[in-house]
Amino acid sequence: MKVYIPLDSAAVALGADDVADAIRAEASARGLDVQVIRNGTRGMVFLEPLVEVDCGAGRIGYGNASPADAGAILDGTADDLGPVEDIPYLAKQTRLTFARCGVIDPLSLSDYEAHGGLAGLRRAIAMSGEEIVEEVKTSGLRGRGGAGFPTGIKWDTVRQAQADQKYIVCNADEGDSGTFADRMIMEGDPFCLIEGMAIAGLATGATRGFVYLRSEYPVAIGVMEEAIRRARGAKVLGDDVLASGRTFDMEVRVGAGAYVCGEETSLLNSLEGKRGVVRAKPPLPALEGAFGKPTVVNNVISLATVPVIFEKGAQHYADFGLGRSRGTIPLQIAGNVARGGLFETAFGMPLGDIVNDIGGGTASGRPVKAVQVGGPLGAYFAPHQFDTPFGYEEFDGEGGLIGHAGLTIFDDSADMLGMARFAMEFCAVESCGKCTPCRIGAVRGVETLDRIAAGDPAAQEVLTDLCDTMTSGSLCALGGFTPYPVMSALRLFPEDFGATKEAAE
16 A cells, blocks of 8 residues: 655645654554655645555545544545545646656656656757757747746857856745745656756756755755755766766755845845845846856746656647647645645636636635735736736736736735735835835835825825836836736725725726
């Protein structure tokens, strides 16, 4: 009997370690041959700890397990969810990037290969750098960290740059509240990220890579470091990658957890041991990045998606999605929601389907008032916008952004003036101080919102002017995107600001 219990941080926070210990103890006391495997999560956080039992005929799930359930789970008498793959939340997904997450032992290279791992890297080894880049361009893959910049174009810029050293840097800082896809893939399928970075190295001529992780992710740090050690031992990394004569190696660098270090140039400064402050551009990191050398900086999900593109082909990946948003997107559903978790699907699903059908509406049972998409600096969407398809240009057309694809749901008791103030205060606290509009504007923004709360009618015009200044004057997303939540909250919910709709517009 094999029993799978997630080592994922969310599952552990909900008691997965205690459940694993209880099942081991119960199996030992009974003299049962039970192999406990700590896997990644399936992403159904609302069911964690989720225990999966495989007696040879597929995995049966037991949701919200506790240590007291250990005996009944081993007996098969506990209330079960049926075959895990048939759980509706999971069965409705299109899993490409997360196909192995929750399925394999994260640190077993043999498990990884048995489920398609390394096929993409082996294919890439037989290709030129230009051919690899063209494959990524054909796939339509865009950056999953926020901006949605075409990945192939970024790689091509680094490929064509002339330098004695190039780098691949994985932005695993993941500072947005309500986002956890990066952590999930690193904890549940770390070799996928390693393989993606190695392919990026082959494409661009980079021989060194860094995964920049925040210190608040101790499980991900430990799993990634061990996975890199095992990959190096198996010649997946090092001076002779898969006996190809090609070189690529990598390491983990841990940051202190400053939000601004999610911005690529701040991250590079921190990675180099400097203060995490944004750099003026140009020069772009693709030309002068880490240690002054050409550098690819990609998000975890961008790089972890590369192996499936090379395993199944660029066109297979591009066949999913809509418009210029190709492939799949891992939605991270959080906040006041009945079924929170990760849901990977092709671009194009209407926002309302995500909130109501997948997320199940609010956990409180009250009506949905708003959904914030794209992290703490993302815009709010009201129910009348729920027919918006989930795509980069489609959200831009509604005055929003996808960002890291985190969705935070609020019911009708939420105070949107208070939420707007939180965004401004968050920016004021997290600002690195480089840009005057961010450094000063965020502080003035909090004061202006307090004036609105106190009933000052003139403050709303001041707020609008201030947001325009922050948008146009900040070097990084921290200050430049702060107006998204503030102005969308004012526009959609003027009554929370003591204003009429006409005044807000």
